[in-house]
Amino acid sequence: MTTPILTAKKVIKRFGGLVAVNSVDFEIPEKSIVSIIGPNGAGKTTFFNCITGFNKADEGTITFEGSDIQNLRPDQITRHGISRTYQNIRLFANMTALENILVGQHKFLHSSWISAILRTKSMLAEEKGALDEAQRLLNFVDLKRKGDLLARNLSYGEQRRLEIARALATRPKLLLLDEPSAGMNPRETEDLTSFIRKLRDELGIAILLIEHHMRVVMGISEFITVLDYGEKIAEGTPKEIQSNTRVIEAYLGRGAATEGMDTAHERFSNKKS
Amino acid sequence: MKKENFIWSSIKVGLLAGAIGIFLSLVGMVEVFNKRDVVEKVISLGMFLLLAISMIAGFIASRRTSDLLGGNQAGSNLLAGTLAGLFTGITLALFVLASDQLNLRAIFLNATPTLSGLLTFGRGSGGLWMLPVLGAGTGLAGGAFLLLPLLVRRPITHAIMVIIFSALFSSLFRVIMVNQGGGIEKAAKAIFSQTGLTINGALVFIFGTLFISILWSSQGAKVQNRVDRLPAKGKLSLRVFSILLIAYVAIMLPQAAGPFIAQVIVIISLYILMGLGLNIEIGFAGLLDLGFVAFYAIGAYTVGLLTSYGEYGLQHVSFWVAVPIAVLISMMFGGILGVPVLGVRGDYLAIATLGFGEIVRLLAGSDFMAPYLGGPRGIIGIQKPCIGTLGEFIAVDIPRVCNGIELSKPQDIYYVAIASALLIAFFSWRLRESRLGRAWMAIREDEDVAEALGIKLVQAKLLAYMLGAAFAGLGGAIFATLVGSIFATSMQLIVSINVVALIIVGGMGSIPGVVVGALALIGLPELLREVSEFRFLLYGMALIAVMLAKPEGLWPSQTISRELHHDEAADATS
Numbered sequence: 077m078t079t080p081i082l083t084a085k086k087v088i089k090r091f092g093g094l095v096a097v098n099s100v101d102f103e104i105p106e107k108s109i110v111s112i113i114g115p116n117g118a119g120k121t122t123f124f125n126c127i128t129g130f131n132k133a134d135e136g137t138i139t140f141e142g143s144d145i146q147n148l149r150p151d152q153i154t155r156h157g158i159s160r161t162y163q164n165i166r167l168f169a170n171m172t173a174l175e176n177i178l179v180g181q182h183k184f185l186h187s188s189w190i191s192a193i194l195r196t197k198s199m200l201a202e203e204k205g206a207l208d209e210a211q212r213l214l215n216f217v218d219l220k221r222k223g224d225l226l227a228r229n230l231s232y233g234e235q236r237r238l239e240i241a242r243a244l245a246t247r248p249k250l251l252l253l254d255e256p257s258a259g260m261n262p263r264e265t266e267d268l269t270s271f272i273r274k275l276r277d278e279l280g281i282a283i284l285l286i287e288h289h290m291r292v293v294m295g296i297s298e299f300i301t302v303l304d305y306g307e308k309i310a311e312g313t314p315k316e317i318q319s320n321t322r323v324i325e326a327y328l329g330r331g332a333a334t335e336g337m338d339t340a341h342e343r344f345s346n347k348k349s
Numbered sequence: 350m351k352k353e354n355f356i357w358s359s360i361k362v363g364l365l366a367g368a369i370g371i372f373l374s375l376v377g378m379v380e381v382f383n384k385r386d387v388v389e390k391v392i393s394l395g396m397f398l399l400l401a402i403s404m405i406a407g408f409i410a411s412r413r414t415s416d417l418l419g420g421n422q423a424g425s426n427l428l429a430g431t432l433a434g435l436f437t438g439i440t441l442a443l444f445v446l447a448s449d450q451l452n453l454r455a456i457f458l459n460a461t462p463t464l465s466g467l468l469t470f471g472r473g474s475g476g477l478w479m480l481p482v483l484g485a486g487t488g489l490a491g492g493a494f495l496l497l498p499l500l501v502r503r504p505i506t507h508a509i510m511v512i513i514f515s516a517l518f519s520s521l522f523r524v525i526m527v528n529q530g531g532g533i534e535k536a537a538k539a540i541f542s543q544t545g546l547t548i549n550g551a552l553v554f555i556f557g558t559l560f561i562s563i564l565w566s567s568q569g570a571k572v573q574n575r576v577d578r579l580p581a582k583g584k585l586s587l588r589v590f591s592i593l594l595i596a597y598v599a600i601m602l603p604q605a606a607g608p609f610i611a612q613v614i615v616i617i618s619l620y621i622l623m624g625l626g627l628n629i630e631i632g633f634a635g636l637l638d639l640g641f642v643a644f645y646a647i648g649a650y651t652v653g654l655l656t657s658y659g660e661y662g663l664q665h666v667s668f669w670v671a672v673p674i675a676v677l678i679s680m681m682f683g684g685i686l687g688v689p690v691l692g693v694r695g696d697y698l699a700i701a702t703l704g705f706g707e708i709v710r711l712l713a714g715s716d717f718m719a720p721y722l723g724g725p726r727g728i729i730g731i732q733k734p735c736i737g738t739l740g741e742f743i744a745v746d747i748p749r750v751c752n753g754i755e756l757s758k759p760q761d762i763y764y765v766a767i768a769s770a771l772l773i774a775f776f777s778w779r780l781r782e783s784r785l786g787r788a789w790m791a792i793r794e795d796e797d798v799a800e801a802l803g804i805k806l807v808q809a810k811l812l813a814y815m816l817g818a819a820f821a822g823l824g825g826a827i828f829a830t831l832v833g834s835i836f837a838t839s840m841q842l843i844v845s846i847n848v849v850a851l852i853i854v855g856g857m858g859s860i861p862g863v864v865v866g867a868l869a870l871i872g873l874p875e876l877l878r879e880v881s882e883f884r885f886l887l888y889g890m891a892l893i894a895v896m897l898a899k900p901e902g903l904w905p906s907q908t909i910s911r912e913l914h915h916d917e918a919a920d921a922t923s
Contacts, residue, residue: 128801129801130797130801150800150801151800151801151802151803151804151805151806154803155803159802166795166798168791168795168799169794170790170794171790171791178787179787179790179799179802179804180803182787182788182791182802183802183803183804185784189780189783189812189816192780192782192783192784192785192786193779193780195779199783202784203783203784206784245802246802246803
């Protein structure tokens, strides 16, 4: 394992009496694709929120590239180089696709309100650069001609891609994707899988996934961590996880450990829908 | 079964319209409007209001009938219209009967004998039959209106609208035209009476509008076409020409229209300034601020303290120096208020700012601050701007002498106000098209996500607050100079509410929307004394109507029109 880009130690998050994340140790190596899986309510998204500053962990430490990001605000964490997408798409629905990405670049733009009113040369140059970059990102996610459409008028898959492009606009070193394949058909899911791989290979960033589609998870993850009732019950390579009896039990209950993970997951998702 | 349905629904429409008529009578609107004429000696504004209600009832009943029957059926439509109008009339007649028999006046102050006299056309209970008959007649007309082809309907609608408009503003036009003297003065007297249009004037307007409207619907497309096909140069000169024309009218208007209208326009401009300021907070950043008047007050008091030659004047700098200082101080107070309250969200923010607005007003009028701000006696003797020597641009001697041009009349302040409004509109537009505008919109859309994308929430919100406060401070500063004195009592909560209302009516986040909203909500009541008595009733009606019919506002922001445009485009291609 190379040096970890993110390290979480003994992270605990409580909501009242409920312990949503219980003493989780976790590492993301540089330029790797890591997944967190687990049944609904296992604390996956809460853990995500602890990393991105949406929730403050009650105990434990989270360090990113050696510096403590535990008590930082979300915007400060983003400035460190962590960016995320959301389980339910949270685009700025009434802004155009291009504007959504431009908002993502906010942290690189510095012109003041006075230069905005005066349209100084440096402000115009900065805007021009931002626009070019935004268009490049649009092209990167295959939304070349959709820049002027309002985000809410894009199709579901396009919205997912736009959200990723917006997250990329902050130039993250670590990208957190919260169930990116939710609501996608098998074809789109396959495209997504190769797209995530392309992200890592071309941009050299680390990716942390929360995912229910076992095909995606097993296909692209280098490491998998399994959470259940807020606790880490297993971690390892996809192969190790697939044969881990505790994991299968967590998904299907005792006695089902003999069944394969994929069928297990199918049942699980049927139950969900 | 269906037939019963449409008859019953027409009766319901009629009863409802009658109830609206009774309501408007009881709040005194009909009686007050009756003092104005639409056409002299023919129909008063109050009568017109009632007839319009039954006519609209007839039209609605007729349209609902068409919906119920799945198409126009002349007989049923006319029957529906007549029924609706008839029941409007019957309801009103019953109301007159009731108010004659019972002493309604004990409860409803406006149920005067004058009102019942008016509703019976001055014939006492002998004239009661006229209401249902007239109602049925107008209802029938309303019902028939639906059956007319569009080509006929449109010119008639235009003519009616022009008649109402010119009658409402007749005194305004009259003043302007009479001021010109000569032939124009004579024409004014022929067209406009003291209270409305003359019969001749009405005929001129009706036929004029009909002629133009018919001409436009037959030739309009051609003209449009020709303009579209103009070369780029021609289009540009057409544009320059129209801008010059507007500028010319704007410059000449106060001289032609006199002090009253100039003052009204100044007040509209001040509300535009405040509207643009609040638009940054509400429209761009989504921060509901109900204490906006505080910054207006701070701007006004700063100018007062810096320039007054009364007892509370601290300094005697000129208007030109005082205004930037006032803007800066308002901005500073925006920051001071912003830091503690911007942590709270949504509704709580509205309450916190509401409190701040009241605190500023109460402090300004309090005994505690009286030694500095004059308390209830206010600050008087605020200087007028003076364009003179360089020295006069900075400070002035006491007693005040202006060697250059003193902008003392409302007609003169007009230019300052209009120029400021234009400048601030320009600023707003530039800000919106920058990274700050995008950050504000992102915060409005989803605060958490905006923060997660690296936007410093407190900083961005604070900036919106301070800029909004600065714009309001500028408005207050001009207001202080216009009136020449300021009192804490003119800084009421209602000013804040007016500004919020004009933004909603105009369209949130839209810069031209602010202008339209200010014209409609501030300009109309200022110009029409009759209307201003019912200002809040009309505000409420306007807000509800806008929310129901055009929730995005009268002149929506680009984003929304862009979206509508896109929908059309998508429809066209599919």
